[in-house]
Amino acid sequence: MDIKLVLGDHSSLYSFARGESVLSAVEKSFPEQKRSIVAARVEGSLVDLTTVPSSEGTIELVTTGSREGLEILRHSASHIMAEAIKELYPDAKLAIGPAIDSGFYYDIDMARTLAPDDLGVIEEKMHEITQRGEHFVRRDVPIAEAVQLFKEQGDQYKVEILSEIPATTVSLYTQGAFTDLCRGPHIPSTGYLKHFKLLSIAGAYWRGDEKNKMLQRIYGTAFPSKEELAGFITAREEAAKRDHRKLGQQLDLFSIQEQAGPGLVFWHPKGAIVRKEIEDFWRAEHIKRGYEFVYTPHIANLELWKTSGHWGFYQQNMYSPLQVDEEQYMLKPMNCPFHILIYKSQVRSYRDLPLRWAELGTVYRYEKSGVLHGLLRVRGFTQDDAHLFVRPDQLNDEVKGVLDFTRHMIETFGFTKYNIYLSTRPEHSVGSDENWEMATEALRVALTEMQLPYKIDPGEGVFYGPKIDVKLVDAIGREWQGPTVQVDFNLPERFDVTYIGEDGKEHRPIMLHRVVLGSMERFFGTLIEQYAGAFPVWLAPVQVEVVPITDVQEEYAARVADRLSARGIRAKVDTRREKMQAKIRDAELQKVPYIAVVGAREASADAVAVRKRHEGDQGAMQVDEFLEKVLEDIRTKVIFS
């Protein structure tokens, strides 16, 4: 039987003997790569290499160089880890153990609580298993038989999984004395796994539901080569250096103080100036786009929050009421009801719409203690909020306008790592089907017309309307929701918001909630990680550090700094009794974009010796020329490392 084996660009025609497996053909056809070939694709589906072909055709070989191949390797690694755990701790009950983006994990339920030191022990056992070279053997069995098997083993989680599988047969994979329920495919033998590392232990609820038992999850990773594994470890260490919490401390940007409480941010002068620059830019861009600004209070009567529905739907995120005279007041978790009150302060005509009202509104939300994370998840934050009141016929254009605005912001700040999601109608929601359809369509059309690549997040919309989320990715690859546009039919309804149409009758506007940055805190946090603390000149807390070589040049240095300051440049003179080298080092560590060194030569020539961050000495330059260069960098918002 002749079958074509395809491996990347290469192919080979192979004649299979009766009962011969793909694996044996691979060993003969591609002896060089046999260790990296882990599975095969037959008629579109992935199968084990141990498969014996039953008809002629083409078989595509899958290597660990591909996404799928790597996943197979890692998934197999999780099985090997499970086998090791079962050997070490026979009472362990296994839940699920999938491959994930960065490796794999397995959730385990057992009496012993694992300590970090145990990872080494488990790893050791895994090495032992890989050296045994146990074959992964697949067996398709009737579901009842599988249930029986796992019941006998006391694997109640597997039994529970099986009870929800609709098929009549399932596949089991056995390596050595260990059998697991699995779709497969797997690597042919445990010997294929060579380069792996267990990374951490964490708690995880069974099926991610906090009502269920907390299991122990072990994270690990595996790679085809030693170099790739080492590269992954180094990349993790590098990412840790970009962590905004670490940089926030080192660069004196912000702090979160135990004395004041968790999740509450203190912006230090250097962080505050960056925020001020962001806000100035934000305001200017809003004016260009026809927005107006509003300011609203931080607290409001509980009745308002009952009207808005927050008291009902959002109470678990709101702080307890404050007693004011005989009334109860709430700290605001959102700005929307306030903007609505401004809207309702007078009768609005169809000619007034769209109204676009923006506010840097500080809100407070209760977040569970375990989810707080530096600046990325806090309890008090300032949203760069805006609400648009639009007529139905304006919805499309307004959504597009917001997306264009968002894109402009993301591009200006140089974000390269983000994902866009369109979230559709959730199970529990308000509003008519027609409204939902129209709004979802408006969002979809806007995304398409703007040529923004996005994924659908089914059922993840807010109860009052669909939304588009832009999720920014942090240094270690976690996603955080930043910019978002949400369509809302609910609040206009609840507050009976209207405008008078051409027909002289009352009509209901649609409301858009949107943020183009997210919140100042979260945006700043991701921004720090994006730049690794090396802000572009326009944002840098100190833009120019003037370094006099000896104290003889201090007066000249001060004059240079004054000239820069007079043009709005943030310049500072380092007058410490230190050697120039030490001053340069500190300025570099503080990631100051320009260092202007002044010695006797420069002082006598109205010049500065310019040093650019990370690039070193740029040579001497007239002060005026340097000044214009810095202003140009600020004006163009140029980004350099």
Place this chain on the structure above:
RNA sequence: GCCGACGUAGCUCAGCUGGUAGAGCGGUUGAUUUGUAAUCAACUGGUCACCCGUUCAAUUCGGGUCGUCGGCUCCA
């Protein structure tokens, strides 16, 4: 909130099996006057997160609280 780990000087960290703590950086003072990533010296600095307990004695052992970190779940 839940599971686990962690909490020592402003910062980064040492401190073995209980005998009330150290280093480097920083800060202050003095000396040095220097050409592109750390000049030298002296001094300064800690209720060992907090509370309770065990003990003759607790930074060290046990319990609790608070906070941080990694996850789970949730959101800007």
